[in-house]
Amino acid sequence: MKSYRKELWFEIPRRRGLVNITPEVSAALKESGVREGLCLVNAMHITASVFINDDEPGLHADFERWLEKLAPEKPYSHYAHNGAEDNADAHLKRTIMGREVVVAVTGGKLDFGPWEQIFYYELDGLRRKRALVKIIGE
């Protein structure tokens, strides 16, 4: 069994932002030499998400508005977690979007349907943060 590990680093210059990381994950898969297996990609921070959906700007704007409705950023005082921090909403938004994805590896490629793309969703940015790629297989 082979295994491969790689960190992807981000510094989003706003509180929130989306990055399509499919090319970086595909590159990591190539580096791994794994042909058949599983590829885990997860946010290493608890105020960020890794998820799979469409690379369409209208949809990304819908995600923003929808998450803000389900878990509003303000008033900060609404959340027991806030005080020293102001990012309780980011913990909740990431819970909706998910921490991780597991992708099948087949024939040395990410085994995706026609529109699947992997995103890193920063929900509390303005600092350096990481996602982890871990691939196992043969």
Add this chain to the structure above:
Amino acid sequence: MKSYRKELWFEIPRRRGLVNITPEVSAALKESGVREGLCLVNAMHITASVFINDDEPGLHADFERWLEKLAPEKPYSHYAHNGAEDNADAHLKRTIMGREVVVAVTGGKLDFGPWEQIFYYELDGLRRKRALVKIIGE
């Protein structure tokens, strides 16, 4: 290490619908010959979900009503993603339900608690769509 891949196809004759795919996933596991490992099942489309819960029609009706409250289908104009498409709500509903499940394989079987069942949840149907089963182990 063994690996096995199988696609499950669906054509739901309505916009939304639930299918219990536990028998198909169990059959794929038998075909794989894997005794110990992990089984990934994911929607290959970004407007569908694979999730685990109870096979109880009342609960499924509750999911329908609840998802429609959290991410209403209409008005279509509410979503930036809509225009050429009308399925923005399906992208959001699938985000709540999740893209994938990972199930332990033990002794050649899906290692499930008493009520766990795997479902394909079509959220934008009326066309042929797929889920992927990928099994790795020994």
Add this chain to the structure above:
Amino acid sequence: MKSYRKELWFEIPRRRGLVNITPEVSAALKESGVREGLCLVNAMHITASVFINDDEPGLHADFERWLEKLAPEKPYSHYAHNGAEDNADAHLKRTIMGREVVVAVTGGKLDFGPWEQIFYYELDGLRRKRALVKIIGE
């Protein structure tokens, strides 16, 4: 390839409650002898969740209040699933929080960012219930 399986048991003396199970999962990983691989942790019940987030009591109180807003426990008659049961809200709350996590194993340790901790979230307690740890790798 090595594989290892362990059940973690809980009996939460209230309807809902959170348990940090990171030490138990780390112990299972040590027992497994796996150095590189993947570790799946999932609730074996469909009214409980396993998720990763911060071990901060204010945040946990926020989760409680937020889940109760998104999927209220009462009135019980609001849900088609209820009748013989009263736990429809627990099925929905667990859908938000997620069934499972998959964690990378690197150098014999859970490959975590600075604040990641694994929790079992009981959403319909007052009885004995289980989570499953399944580790594969080498």
